[in-house]
Amino acid sequence: MTASMRPTAPGSEPPGDGTDSTSSPDAAPAPLGSEGPFVTHRSLLFTIAYEMLGSAADAEDVVQEAWLRWADIGDAGRAEVRDPRTYLVRIVTRQALNRLRTLARRKEEYVGEWLPEPLLTGPDVAEDVELAESVSIAMLTVLETLTPAERVVFVLREVFDMPYDEIAPALDKTPAAVRQIAHRARAHVVARRPRMQVDQAEQRVVLERFLAAVSSGDLQGLLDVLAPDVVLVADGGGIVTAVRRPVVGGDRVARVLSRFPALAPGVRIATVWLNGAPALRVDAAGDFDTAISVVVESGRISRIYAMRNPHKMGRLDEQVTLRR
Structure with a gap:
């Protein structure tokens, strides 16, 4: 794309x-x-x-x-x-x-929340602002x-x-x-829809801060990067572990995410371009296990979408493998 x-x-x-x-x-x-x-x-x-x-x-x-x-x-x-x-x-x-x-x-x-199937893209898609917004996970979720x-x-x-x-x-x-x-x-x-657009440079900076805080289980770092009314939505499809209802509020979301290093030792998290925006990929046992897309507003993350359903990740994993 x-x-x-x-x-x-x-x-x-x-x-x-x-x-x-x-x-x-x-x-x-x-x-x-x-x-x-x-x-x-x-x-x-x-x-x-x-x-x-x-x-x-x-x-x-x-x-x-x-x-x-x-x-x-x-x-x-x-x-x-x-x-x-x-x-x-x-x-x-x-x-x-x-x-x-x-x-x-x-x-x-469907068991739990339904989220769109993520699509591997490149930085060039983000250059077309209208296209990037129309295929974003946030917009596709609204269209649902x-x-x-x-x-x-x-x-x-x-x-x-x-x-x-x-x-x-x-x-x-x-x-x-x-x-x-x-x-x-x-x-x-x-x-x-999200209330304001953010340029990709700002989104990358915020995403890097979020990545560092999640990877280290830094509770305060998470509180600093998350908006007070942040919402975390996960889609496991009843097949893999995932919260089945949205988690709302900076304190609650930060506590959930701060436990990640202890719950998933050895898991690798890296940046990837998904749906026209910088996002995160979580690799477990060499496979693309989870795709994480975020919405940034006023310098903080207001929405987190975690796609974990294996049926939605298989095609993405194949695409990533082909690009290696």
Whole structure:
């Protein structure tokens, strides 16, 4: 994932699924191979699906389904698609919306808090402030509080700046209805997103202070770096040890974290870039065991997200291994 993944809005799309609108009579079929539209827009499609779903694994599945549907229409069908990018975005949107509804049912039975699946990125993503914010763990966590339709509309409208009349067909709604959904979603997100942005240099400094305090079990150091109303949220999925309810307040969070060296001797903690921001990785027995993302406000940490569910860490561990 790179900063170039920050896309502009897809262009105009034909009515229905898009296959009934034609290009010029002499237009060649939109190719399927390595130079085709699907490959060109795959990065965009994954980003859209990931922001809608908060899961890299589910996003990959949705993109794969889009590929199959693109292949199934054949050369003749692809030749009739006036705007392949918009057509593919619509497929991904519909598949993501269906999956969101399925995930909502699963999450009702989830053990403990549910957090997004972290994604390994690089410093270049942070250079695009809007992209970095939209894929941040904090933002994805806020998006979890939206209904499936609100989340889809918010991502397409607020992140990718798609017009209402292009979003509407994917949801089988009118542009006016989509506009109302967007208004509700925007108000909901604004009320819950972090209150201020922090430059990456400041976040790295605060994160280093936090890393030093956690690694040494320095209670006072933790109290100094944590905001008084800090919230710690952990996701173990009922598979590994993790607090099942958010821990609130500087004193309580500091006490929990100060016990880390005694509870996990020999564990290595290092910095890593996740979801467009500096974060921490906890390695146990050579594996990427825990990903920790933080929100920094006014020079102190106000939110801590600890992803521990092995099902969400496996893909991340593979990515890190490949980069070594």
